[in-house]
Amino acid sequence: MDNKKELKIDDNQDKSTERLIFQAAKDVFHRKGLAGARMQEIADEAGINKAMLHYYFRTKEKLFEAIFNEECSGFFAKLAELINVDLPLLDKIEFFVENYIDLLMKNSYIPVFIISEMHHNPERIKDLFIDRIVSVKHKFLGDITTAVSLGLIRPIDPRQLIVNIMALCIFPIAARPMLTFMMEMDDNEYTEFIELRKKEVSKFIINSIKIN
Amino acid sequence: MDNKKELKIDDNQDKSTERLIFQAAKDVFHRKGLAGARMQEIADEAGINKAMLHYYFRTKEKLFEAIFNEECSGFFAKLAELINVDLPLLDKIEFFVENYIDLLMKNSYIPVFIISEMHHNPERIKDLFIDRIVSVKHKFLGDITTAVSLGLIRPIDPRQLIVNIMALCIFPIAARPMLTFMMEMDDNEYTEFIELRKKEVSKFIINSIKIN
DNA sequence: AAACACCTTAACCGTTTGGTTAATACAAAA
DNA sequence: TTTTGTATTAACCAAACGGTTAAGGTGTTT
Numbered sequence: 001m002d003n004k005k006e007l008k009i010d011d012n013q014d015k016s017t018e019r020l021i022f023q024a025a026k027d028v029f030h031r032k033g034l035a036g037a038r039m040q041e042i043a044d045e046a047g048i049n050k051a052m053l054h055y056y057f058r059t060k061e062k063l064f065e066a067i068f069n070e071e072c073s074g075f076f077a078k079l080a081e082l083i084n085v086d087l088p089l090l091d092k093i094e095f096f097v098e099n100y101i102d103l104l105m106k107n108s109y110i111p112v113f114i115i116s117e118m119h120h121n122p123e124r125i126k127d128l129f130i131d132r133i134v135s136v137k138h139k140f141l142g143d144i145t146t147a148v149s150l151g152l153i154r155p156i157d158p159r160q161l162i163v164n165i166m167a168l169c170i171f172p173i174a175a176r177p178m179l180t181f182m183m184e185m186d187d188n189e190y191t192e193f194i195e196l197r198k199k200e201v202s203k204f205i206i207n208s209i210k211i212n
Numbered sequence: 213m214d215n216k217k218e219l220k221i222d223d224n225q226d227k228s229t230e231r232l233i234f235q236a237a238k239d240v241f242h243r244k245g246l247a248g249a250r251m252q253e254i255a256d257e258a259g260i261n262k263a264m265l266h267y268y269f270r271t272k273e274k275l276f277e278a279i280f281n282e283e284c285s286g287f288f289a290k291l292a293e294l295i296n297v298d299l300p301l302l303d304k305i306e307f308f309v310e311n312y313i314d315l316l317m318k319n320s321y322i323p324v325f326i327i328s329e330m331h332h333n334p335e336r337i338k339d340l341f342i343d344r345i346v347s348v349k350h351k352f353l354g355d356i357t358t359a360v361s362l363g364l365i366r367p368i369d370p371r372q373l374i375v376n377i378m379a380l381c382i383f384p385i386a387a388r389p390m391l392t393f394m395m396e397m398d399d400n401e402y403t404e405f406i407e408l409r410k411k412e413v414s415k416f417i418i419n420s421i422k423i424n
Numbered sequence: 425a426a427a428c429a430c431c432t433t434a435a436c437c438g439t440t441t442g443g444t445t446a447a448t449a450c451a452a453a454a
Numbered sequence: 455t456t457t458t459g460t461a462t463t464a465a466c467c468a469a470a471c472g473g474t475t476a477a478g479g480t481g482t483t484t
Contacts, residue, residue: 036247171379
């Protein structure tokens with residue numbers, strides 16, 4: 001056939017190897033962390049030769065950094081979306097909590113991954129944070145300050161409130177193994193428990209800061 | 213001198229080498245995690261020969277387990293102390309939060325250590341938890357249920373309340389690097405921030421559950 | 425068809441790793 | 455004094471590790 005070329009199905013899978021590596025590396029790094037991950041295991045999971053890892057990403061460290069950056073960026077981008085929604089503060093908190101917990105459950109490995117790797121190497125994230133998360137936080141911080149001065153919520157240090165909100169959303173996902181043992185839950189009970197939190201947490205927060 | 217033996221100064225330092233190893237291993241495992249820690253680094257930090265590690269604790273895994281168990285046990289023991297104190301629920305929460313945050317700050321590496329290592333190997337802790345933390349939790353859970361049925365606090369799933377309390381205490385210590393970047397705090401500001409939380413968190417919780 | 429650029433592989437390499445061994449020091453027991 | 459059990463060390467080892475190399479494959483350009 002002389003029209004073989006034309007008949008070829010969509011070609012934009014060219015980078016499939018790189019993507020294969022990236023996805024496999026993600027999974028392995030999530031499970032084992034930077035230090036615990038093995039290049040061979042990543043290669044096996046991607047179904048390709050180990051040398052390819054070094055062809056596309058020069059070193060283990062660089063491969064890890066590529067993933068860590070992408071994960072953080074994507075995650076903080078979604079975080080910003082949630083915070084920038086235009087709602088009165090109390091509604092915004094409700095909206096945020098519900099969707100943030102949802103987002104965390106769909107990426108349940110990310111909290112431990114970030115907390116753990118930042119603990120082992122706090123410097124890594126510095127550049128990532130500047131201008132990305134700080135600006136988002138400033139907006140939220142301003143919202144709270146305004147609400148306090150308008151008497152919509154009781155006086156509270158905005159930083160403490162933000163940390164409280166994050167803590168209530170993130171901790172139960174990060175500490176899942178501890179919680180399931182402690183509360184003697186199986187996987188289904190845990191999922192249901194988190195599902196209930198979507199309403200419970202925002203009620204808990206709003207109850208605490210609203211002025212009756 | 214024929215009374216040499218009698219004159220010898222207190223002998224109970226015999227296990228000093230084992231303790232030296234144990235302490236050094238603690239520090240290194242806390243910093244690097246199980247996978248990231250190197251036996252040579254532990255030996256260097258203890259100031260002894262690497263072979264001694266294997267003499268006292270057969271393998272890296274066994275050394276790690278010894279430390280992980282001791283850390284968890286000691287930590288949960290103190291946790292139980294705090295929960296078993298005899299006070300009305302709201303006072304108990306206030307007492308607990310203040311002292312728990314204090315305890316966490318004095319062992320600030322433990323939350324990430326436990327969360328991270330449980331994530332990488334959830335099975336490890338199973339035996340540790342049974343009978344230790346579960347019984348403690350049962351008491352607290354009972355206290356809350358009673359308080360709800362007596363109308364002292366608003367109706368709330370006791371499990372959710374416990375998780376909320378733990379989250380508000382543990383998360384800011386576990387996620388320290390993230391918080392300090394986000395809030396643009398230095399070490400002193402962070403310490404002060406946590407110090408303020410001791411009052412703020414219990415106020416936050418009690419505000420949310422008390423019946424006016 | 426030759427030249428070129430990119431992808432892929434098997435085999436290899438130097439180093440680091442957890443772990444072992446054989447020899448030694450040393451104090452208490454016999 | 456000899457024996458015995460414990461503590462300690464330097465030297466060593468096999469396996470695993472991250473990373474390299476040299477060669478070949480494949481489609482595109484000239």
